[in-house]
Amino acid sequence: MLHYTGEMPATGRYAFKEGVILSYIDKAATGQAAAGPAQARGAEASELLDRVIASLEEDKAEDIAVMDIRGRSAMADYMVVCSGRSARQVTSIAEKLADRLKLRFHFTPRMEGRESGDWVLIDAGDVIVHVFRPEVREFYQLEKMWQGGGSEAPAGSSAGG
Template identity: 60%
Template structure:
């Protein structure tokens, strides 16, 4: 559902990372980009609304007001929505991916 929502909102370079065995904070991490701060904020807002309405999930959200990097914590999945420049700077995918394993592009 998360990947569908992001795809519907034209998220770019969507990557899903399996966190099983790497951390207990979540099962998966999804990282994607929006073209502007406005798009990043809108994608985050729509995703949070869909999760609440369709699944009754109340998510923790950080960074929505700035729109450079929004973190959405659903409990078992963590979603990061970045502006491309900010995503390149932090390179979260490299930190969490298993060395030698390809990214799971959605």
């Protein structure tokens, strides 16, 4: 059984875990389309970011921070960090965001951490979203890790893209 493990650093390659062995598939050689949900549906990162922020604001997410990580990470163009007041709100914010993106862009974002509700990660291709309970957000301080040497875009903007 193959399990998708994500895009590898080399452009156009995926790794699949087969037991303890990783197999690489070169998409260019097999003629497969470009990787990632955003590229597969042709959405612009800025439009995706705007939709993410609108969804978070609609669900009363707090302290929304948008970081432009283009050039610093191959995994996404933007990282969004926000808080919900309780585990229930964190889970609700994440699930509604995933539902809205599925309706608008016709793909299902990958989600991790939904069961605990402390920290939910939503991988929407060019935009990675972290929804935290405030205490957990303070503990991990992702903004500090990613702000060093880069620009932060205010929530509600498409960060010039």
